[in-house]
Every structure is written in structure tokens, then in C-alpha cells.
Amino acid sequence: MTFTRVLAAAALCAAVTVPLAAHHSAAMFDDEKVVELNGTIKEMQWTNPHIWIQVVVDNQGQKTEWSVEGGSPNTLSRNGWRSNTFKFGDPVTVRVNPMKDGTAAGQFIGAKFKETGKTIGRWE
Amino acid sequence: MRTALLAAAACAIAIGVAAGQANKPASGELPDWSGVWQMVGPTVFDRASVQPQNGRAGDPGVREFPPLTDEYEAIYRKNIERIKAGTFPDPISVCGVPHGFPRIMNVPDVYEFAVTAAATYVLAENGPGIARIYTDGRKHPPAEELWGTYTGASIGHWEGDTLVFETRGLKESRDNDVIIDRTGLVLSDAARVTTRLRKASDTMLEAVMVIEDAKALKAPWKVTKQYRKMPAGTWAWDYGCAENNRNPISGSGKTLTIGPNGKPLDKNTE
Numbered sequence: 134m135t136f137t138r139v140l141a142a143a144a145l146c147a148a149v150t151v152p153l154a155a156h157h158s159a160a161m162f163d164d165e166k167v168v169e170l171n172g173t174i175k176e177m178q179w180t181n182p183h184i185w186i187q188v189v190v191d192n193q194g195q196k197t198e199w200s201v202e203g204g205s206p207n208t209l210s211r212n213g214w215r216s217n218t219f220k221f222g223d224p225v226t227v228r229v230n231p232m233k234d235g236t237a238a239g240q241f242i243g244a245k246f247k248e249t250g251k252t253i254g255r256w257e
Numbered sequence: 258m259r260t261a262l263l264a265a266a267a268c269a270i271a272i273g274v275a276a277g278q279a280n281k282p283a284s285g286e287l288p289d290w291s292g293v294w295q296m297v298g299p300t301v302f303d304r305a306s307v308q309p310q311n312g313r314a315g316d317p318g319v320r321e322f323p324p325l326t327d328e329y330e331a332i333y334r335k336n337i338e339r340i341k342a343g344t345f346p347d348p349i350s351v352c353g354v355p356h357g358f359p360r361i362m363n364v365p366d367v368y369e370f371a372v373t374a375a376a377t378y379v380l381a382e383n384g385p386g387i388a389r390i391y392t393d394g395r396k397h398p399p400a401e402e403l404w405g406t407y408t409g410a411s412i413g414h415w416e417g418d419t420l421v422f423e424t425r426g427l428k429e430s431r432d433n434d435v436i437i438d439r440t441g442l443v444l445s446d447a448a449r450v451t452t453r454l455r456k457a458s459d460t461m462l463e464a465v466m467v468i469e470d471a472k473a474l475k476a477p478w479k480v481t482k483q484y485r486k487m488p489a490g491t492w493a494w495d496y497g498c499a500e501n502n503r504n505p506i507s508g509s510g511k512t513l514t515i516g517p518n519g520k521p522l523d524k525n526t527e
Contacts, residue, residue: 157350157504158315158512160343180501187517207494208366234524238514
């Protein structure tokens with residue numbers, strides 16, 4: 134798949150994985166793997182218990198919507214996030230720990246805004 | 258008659274003052290625990306015994322080593338195997354039940370500690386999470402009036418600037434509907450926890466908990482948690498867990514992930 138790039142390597146993942154302070158088991162995520170999504174923001178759900186970032190990745194006309202789970206808005210707001218940090222149409226690169234079963238969903242690690250070059254989360 | 262009334266009033270005032278003094282620190286003033294605090298470290302309850310060191314609660318194979326009885330060691334091992342299989346749900350994932358005690362002292366996000374003469378309230382942002390510690394002189398309810406609840410009944414008193422309280426009446430874990438942390442640790446309804454909560458420094462609160470449980474533990478289990486003060490002006494917020502819970506639990510105990518269309522994304526939902 135050209136729209137994702139598996140960065141892999143457990144050592145790298147250990148360095149960039151962000152604990153979610155989740156209210157649920159994280160058994161569904163593969164924290165041995167990092168997937169990089171190049172797409173645009175469809176929506177950010179700034180809600181408890183977790184925020185969700187919907188990212189649409191266009192792979193030569195074939196669009197896939199990814200569901201990316203983050204921490205709680207409470208904790209994220211204390212770390213500089215805002216309810217409009219990700220806006221509709223923003224072109225972004227988002228790194229996630231994907232779901233183990235290959236579903237288009239994952240746990241947020243970090244993101245880079247293509248228009249400004251700014252990053253958020255862990256981006257090394 | 259007037260003299261008798263005055264005497265009764267004076268007596269009542271004297272009793273009230275004495276009771277109030279008994280509930281306050283030696284300094285005569287309640288300690289200042291204002292502000293917003295955050296637990297130090299991850300949500301492994303007993304960081305002193307966790308293996309592997311720095312293991313995260315919920316990761317396969319991570320466990321602690323409290324002095325469990327054979328029966329509760331077997332329960333713990335069974336839960337650890339369920340975690341490896343991805344079928345050990347966190348009971349708070351349903352967004353309706355409290356963390357319970359002592360888990361409330363071990364949660365992410367932030368805390369506030371409201372100290373009054375009559376009670377101290379531990380307010381965990383990640384919730385619902387409130388622990389009420391009464392210091393108004395009341396006693397624990399007699400056993401026949403107490404039933405197992407998530408957070409139990411806590412009665413406290415002040416020893417200097419240290420709030421010492423005992424928590425009883427805790428709910429027994431039935432099918433893991435209340436846990437200590439996500440490694441799969443549970444206690445029985447015989448658990449009693451004595452906690453010493455104090456300000457260790459201007460920027461650190463410390464809770465030293467000694468857990469006794471005639472069914473689950475062979476010996477008292479001592480665990481220390483610390484809470485670092487956040488910068489002045491930090492906000493604690495509403496935590497409406499059911500607002501947008503996209504992680505329900507399947508019948509087998511698997512944590513599912515719901516997509517934007519409201520249906521599970523998981524390829525196997527059982």
C-alpha cells in the first residue's frame with residue numbers, strides 16, 4: 134500500500150508511543166508497529182473519554198477513512214491541544230499504532246501539519 | 258428554666274468545639290491541599306513490585322507481587338492469561354461505574370483534594386471518581402448496615418497534618434467488575450485499607466496505603482502513591498465518559514472499536 138509506510142522497529146516504537154491514559158484495554162493496538170498516514174482531516178471528535186481524529190487517505194483515487202484514537206480532551210487541553218487543533222480539510226501526516234487486525238484504525242502517536250510544518254504529539 | 262437552657266447550650270458548644278479540635282491538625286488549621294494534582298508514574302498500582310520493571314498495566318505478562326493467598330494468586334494468574342488473550346476488559350470501559358477504592362488513588366488525568374473540618378473529598382477527574390473521608394467524629398456503620406460498594410466507607414482523623422483513614426465495606430470483585438489496576442489484580446470483600454495522606458512537600462502529596470484482606474492477602478500489603486502539584490491555575494474538567502465511548506465490550510470480554518458509522522471496525526467482534 135503506497136499511502137501508508139510501515140516504520141516498524143520495536144525500538145523506534147518504544148521511543149514514540151504515547152500512553153493514552155485510556156479508559157479501556159489497549160490490547161487491540163499493535164505497539165510494535167507504526168503506520169504513517171498521509172491524508173486530510175475529515176473530523177476531530179473532541180469528546181470524552183477519548184478524542185477521535187478521522188483522517189481520509191487517498192490512494193490513487195481509492196479513499197480510506199482512518200479512525201485515530203487519542204487521549205482525553207481534559208489531559209490533551211493541559212498539553213496545548215485545542216478543540217480545533219485539527220480542522221476539516223487540513224492536510225496532515227499522522228503516525229499511529231495500528232489495530233492488530235488490519236482495520237483502518239489506530240492509536241495516535243503524533244502528527245505533522247503539511248501547510249505549516251508544525252507537529253503535535255511525539256514526532257521524532 | 259433559663260439557667261438550665263443556658264447550661265445545655267454551653268455544654269453543646271463545648272462538645273462541638275472539642276469534636277472540632279479533635280478533627281483538626283495540631284496546628285489548629287486544616288492543611289492547604291488546594292490546587293490540581295497529578296499522580297506520579299503510570300497506572301500500575303504497586304510500582305515497587307511490578308515485573309517487568311516499568312511494565313504498563315494492561316500489557317501482556319505485566320504483574321505485581323502482593324502477598325496473595327493461593328486462591329487469589331490463582332485468580333490473578335487467570336486474569337493475566339485473559340489479558341494475554343485480549344479478553345480482560347476494564348470495568349470502567351462501560352462508563353458507568355466508579356473506579357472504587359483503592360483504585361481511585363491510582364488513576365490518570367488529575368486530582369483535587371478538598372479538605373474541610375467535617376470531611377475530606379478526593380476528587381478524581383477521571384471518573385466518576387469521588388472518595389468521601391468523614392472526619393466529623395462518626396464511626397463506621399456496624400457490619401449489618403454496611404454492604405459492599407465500589408469506594409466503601411472511609412472514616413478519618415488527623416494526626417498532625419496527616420489524614421489517617423480506614424476504608425471498609427468494599428465490593429467484592431465478581432467476574433472482575435471491580436479491579437485494582439489493569440494487570441488484573443482484585444481484592445475480596447474482606448479488604449480494609451488504612452491510608453495515611455499527607456503533604457510530603459509543597460509540591461507533592463503522598464498516600465501510604467496498607468491493605469489487609471483476610472481472604473486475598475497472607476500479610477498486609479503496603480503501597481505508596483504520590484501526586485505532583487500542577488502549575489497554578491490548572492483546570493480540572495468534566496469527564497463525561499459516556500459522551501462518545503467508541504470502545505464497548507463484546508460478550509467475550511474483548512474491547513471493540515466503533516467506527517464513524519456506529520458499527521464495530523473489528524474484523525472479529527467476539
